[in-house]
Amino acid sequence: MGIEDYGGGQTQSEVLIVTTNDVPGYQVTQVIGEVFGLTVRSRHLGSQIGAGLKSMIGGELKGLTKTLAATRNQAMERLVEQAMARGANAVLMMRFDVTEAADVGTEVCAYGTAAVISKT
Template identity: 50%
Template sequence: MLVVTTEGVPGYEVTEVLGQVFGVVVRSRGIGGNLVAGLRSIVGGEIKEYTELLEDARKSAVDRLVKNAHAMGANGIVMMRFDSSEIGQTMSEIVAYGTAVVLRKVSA
C-alpha cells in the first residue's frame, strides 16, 4: 500500500477515489512512566518515555489507516496527515487520516 502526504503519486494515476479513511489510537502512559517523565521535565530536555509512546502510537495509527483502506479496496492513500489531542491529562489520541484511492501505474 502506497501512503503519501502528497495529492498525487509520481508514476501513478488515481483511477478511483474511495473516500476518507482513518486510523485512531488512544494511548496512556502508566503511573510509573508518568512519574519518570515528570521528574525528567524538571531537569528539561527530551522526555524519551513520551517520545517513544507517541512514535508507537503513530505507527499503530498508520497500521490501522492502511488496514481500513485495504478493507475499502484501496491500494493507496493520498494526502495522509496526523492529528493529535489530549484526553484528560494522561491520554493522547493520535489520528492518521487521508483519502483512500485506487492507483494504476502509468507506463512510460
C-alpha cells in the same frame, strides 16, 4: 534504544501512503474517500513520574517519545487496514492529528484519502 524506537513510517504494505495529492508515475483511477486509523494511549504511573522529574531538569522525554512513535505507527496500521478493507491500494494526503483525550491519554488519528492508483 535504537533509532527504530523513535521513528516510524510505512513498513512493507500493499497500500502506498503518501502525504502528497498525487504519486509521480501513477494516475488515480478511483477515489474511495476518507479513511482513518485511531488509537488512544495512556501512560503508566511510572512513566508519568519519570517524565515529571525529567521535565524539571530539562531534556528529551525519551519514554514519551517512544510511546508517541509507537502510537503513531499503530494509527497508521489501522489506517492501512481500513484502506485495504475498502479496496484501496493507496492513501493520499495522509496526515496525523494528535490531541489530549480527557486528560487520561493521547489520541492519535492518521487520516487521508483512500484511492486506487495505477502506473501510467
